[in-house]
Amino acid sequence: MKRLLSLTAVLCLLLSLSGCQGTFTPEISFAGFALEEEIKQPIYLKPKESFTLPGVLVSYHAILDKKGAAETVEVAYNLQGTRTSAGDEKTRKIDSHLADLNLTINSSAPEAVTVNQSGVVTAVSPGHAEISITIDYKGNFAPQNSAEASAQNEPAAITIDFTVIIPPESVTAQESIELKSGKSANVEAMIFPGDTTSFSLTYQSSDESVATVDKDGNIKGISPGSATITTTAKGTVTDQIVTAQTTVTVKSPPPPKTASSQPKVPSSSSKSNSKNAGSASSALPGNASLKKGMTSAEYAKAYAMAEAVVKGMCQT
Numbered sequence: 001m002k003r004l005l006s007l008t009a010v011l012c013l014l015l016s017l018s019g020c021q022g023t024f025t026p027e028i029s030f031a032g033f034a035l036e037e038e039i040k041q042p043i044y045l046k047p048k049e050s051f052t053l054p055g056v057l058v059s060y061h062a063i064l065d066k067k068g069a070a071e072t073v074e075v076a077y078n079l080q081g082t083r084t085s086a087g088d089e090k091t092r093k094i095d096s097h098l099a100d101l102n103l104t105i106n107s108s109a110p111e112a113v114t115v116n117q118s119g120v121v122t123a124v125s126p127g128h129a130e131i132s133i134t135i136d137y138k139g140n141f142a143p144q145n146s147a148e149a150s151a152q153n154e155p156a157a158i159t160i161d162f163t164v165i166i167p168p169e170s171v172t173a174q175e176s177i178e179l180k181s182g183k184s185a186n187v188e189a190m191i192f193p194g195d196t197t198s199f200s201l202t203y204q205s206s207d208e209s210v211a212t213v214d215k216d217g218n219i220k221g222i223s224p225g226s227a228t229i230t231t232t233a234k235g236t237v238t239d240q241i242v243t244a245q246t247t248v249t250v251k252s253p254p255p256p257k258t259a260s261s262q263p264k265v266p267s268s269s270s271k272s273n274s275k276n277a278g279s280a281s282s283a284l285p286g287n288a289s290l291k292k293g294m295t296s297a298e299y300a301k302a303y304a305m306a307e308a309v310v311k312g313m314c315q316t
Contacts, residue, residue, distance in 0.1 A: 031059040042161035045123035053119035079119040102136040167235035173244040187217040221250035
């Protein structure tokens with residue numbers, strides 16, 4: 001009987017102590033969040049390419065027992081706002097007090113990039129867009145103190161930069177060009193597809209002593225010989241490289257024309273101020289005349305006779 005009473009007393013004492021301690025409810029407040037995996041930005045995509053965003057890691061401030069200070073607890077969620085990991089001991093202590101997140105995903109430019117609620121980003125057309133992931137923590141947990149409450153007036157959000165590009169697939173140029181020293185021509189490079197974005201064009205000559213080329217693809221012949229001009233198209237973000245080659249042949253210019261020593265024969269159609277204008281001969285002073293078909297000596301003699309007459313007239 002005494003033993004039964006003593007056991008009853010012990011049980012009552014334990015129940016009494018348990019009642020004194022009561023049940024403790026953890027204090028939880030939203031502290032921030034980030035992507036589970038680090039992403040190098042911006043992310044470049046070609047049209048119709050897709051990219052799946054990782055889940056998020058949410059940080060909470062939590063007081064886990066009466067005597068404890070606030071601790072940081074991290075919980076993983078997918079982009080539908082559902083927890084994806086059991087977490088450590090701290091997480092398990094607050095697990096029953098956690099609700100699913102009020103999480104939304106949007107694109108700043110759906111004409112360039114779209115995104116669904118599962119976090120699948122799809123490129124549509126060349127352009128830039130920011131994908132934003134927003135958590136409305138107010139619907140779940142209040143900030144821990146008044147300072148946080150004043151700083152966190154808006155839902156927490158992170159953004160990921162996406163750029164849609166079309167890299168060069170091929171480049172063409174004239175296959176061969178022939179030009180003379182000192183003359184110029186252009187390689188006439190063309191990029192495909194025609195709506196290619198984010199690329200650079202460069203040109204290089206295999207022998208600049210024969211032919212040079214500038215940044216715009218203008219070739220100049222320097223000296224006789226043959227050289228190859230290489231046209232290179234490079235994607236500025238994808239590092240994709242395509243090339244085309246042009247064979248340039250430079251020839252010597254024609255020799256300059258030498259002046260003829262033969263006196264110029266006046267044309268029979270030349271106009272004359274003499275009375276004989278319109279005839280087949282031209283009159284000169286002193287009855288000297290120029291006729292079609294005269295030899296050089298005859299022309300010289302006629303001009304000498306005319307010159308003597310003119311001098312005689314000047315002396316009188």
